[in-house]
Each structure stands twice: as structure tokens, then as C-alpha cells.
């Protein structure tokens with residue numbers, strides 16, 4: 001199955017679902033993640049894509065899970081249908097909890113920061129305490145407490161014993177202001193009996209089928225199908241612009257090295273600049 005997101009509405013409620021097995025595996029390979037860290041990062045990236053789906057195409061959202069657990073910061077950033085992200089300590093392993101990867105213990109207690117980069121406005125920062133570090137419940141709680149939006153988020157990443165991602169995806173329900181109380185009760189009942197999203201994907205459920213299952217008994221309208229991908233915003237030009245903000249002294253020091261390596265945290269790409277290129281940057285500033 002290719003990676004994509006479905007946007008639907010049902011009687012005053014937004015219902016989105018997505019499958020991201022390919023892009024989460026790409027993040028897994030780029031960052032050489034452990035089973036636990038790709039579960040955390042994959043969930044966070046799915047959450048970022050779902051949040052971005054409620055925003056305009058050129059707007060961006062960054063989710064930062066800063067807990068006291070061994071994974072350190074887990075950060076995911078999405079703009080439209082593009083997502084990127086990283087885990088501060090991608091090599092962490094912890095014992096399973098009830099047969100599942102213990103993402104909550106990996107992240108620990110701390111804060112979730114949501115930054116929305118909006119068109120024609122200053123970036124907006126929202127904060128809340130982490131509920132349990134399991135990502136989906138943290139995001140549901142954030143939407144409710146910080147943005148006063150009743151919503152429900154489910155996210156999942158399944159890895160095989162070698163650490164390869166075999167299923168990843170999620171879904172998102174958000175009530176719009178004019179939504180009927182009865183509709184919410186129906187949705188709540190439907191959601192209670194929903195299996196884990198990775199189990200659904202593994203048994204052949206597409207995002208379309210997932211939104212249909214969530215909206216069972218309601219009038220559903222599927223609006224859009226959008227391909228999603230792992231894509232970083234970095235480039236050699238941006239690295240050069242960033243280096244141009246350094247002092248001439250710092251650049252002179254770099255110039256002593258034959259090659260300077262600049263590493264992008266979000267995608268693990270390494271940009272190499274020669275001493276000659278550094279000199280050209282220095283001469284321009």
C-alpha cells in the first residue's frame with residue numbers, strides 16, 4: 001500500500017485516516033532507529049501529518065515531546081503532506097510492556113509543545129504536560145486542554161523482530177462547532193470497539209475503510225486522498241545561508257579544515273563544504 005491520507009467529514013465531524021508504513025520505514029533507515037525509537041518517532045510523525053491536514057497547505061506544525069525518559073526529545077514537523085522528524089537518542093531499548101513497545105517510558109514525564117506556523121501571523125506556541133508519553137493520548141489531551149477542541153487521535157507503528165516497520169498509520173476525529181451531541185455519542189461507541197490502527201492496516205484495512213468503520217451509522221463524505229511522504233526542508237543553499245550568519249572569525253576557523261560537514265538533525269543528511277566554499281561565504285558577508 002502506498003502512503004496516503006484520507007480526509008472525510010461526517011455530520012459535522014472531521015475524520016482523517018492515514019497509512020505511512022513507507023515513510024516511517026524511511027525515517028527508520030535515515031536515523032538508524034531502535035524498535036522503540038521508531039515507534040515513538042513514527043507516532044509523532046503521523047500526529048504531525050494529521051495536525052497539518054487541518055491547516056492550510058503552506059502552513060506548518062512542529063510537535064516536540066520533551067520528556068525525562070531515555071529517548072530525549074522526539075520532534076516531528078509537517079507542512080502539508082510532507083513530514084520529517086528525529087529522536088534525540090535513537091538507540092534506546094526498553095523491555096516490552098504487556099507485549100508492546102513501551103513508548104510512554106521511553107518519553108517519560110514532561111511537556112508537549114505544539115508550534116503552528118500560520119500564514120500572515122506570528123508562530124503560535126501551545127503547551128501542555130504529557131499525559132502518559134504515548135503520543136496519541138498526549139495529542140488528544142493537548143487539543144482538548146490547550147486548543148479547546150474535542151478530538152480523538154489514534155496512532156500506531158508496528159515493527160518486525162528485525163526492527164523493520166511493517167505497518168504505520170493513524171486516525172483523527174475532530175468535532176466542528178456545529179456538531180450534534182448525538183453524533184459524538186455514536187462516534188464514541190464506534191471508536192471504543194476499534195482495534196489498534198496497526199492491526200487494522202495489517203488485516204488489509206485501507207484509510208478509506210478505517211474512516212468508514214469510524215463513521216458507521218453516520219452519513220460519511222470522503223473529500224480528498226492525498227499522498228504523504230518523508231521530506232526534509234534542508235538543502236545546500238539553506239546550509240550556506242545559515243553559515244553566512246556566522247562571524248568572519250568562526251568562518252576563518254572552518255576554512256582551516258579541508259572539508260566542513262554540516263549535519264541536518266531532521267533527516268540525517270550530511271552536507272560537505274570545501275575550504276574554498278567556506279571562503280566564498282566569508283567573502284560575501
Ligand SMILES: [Zn+2]
Nearest residue numbers: 232234264267
Ligand atoms: Zn534535512
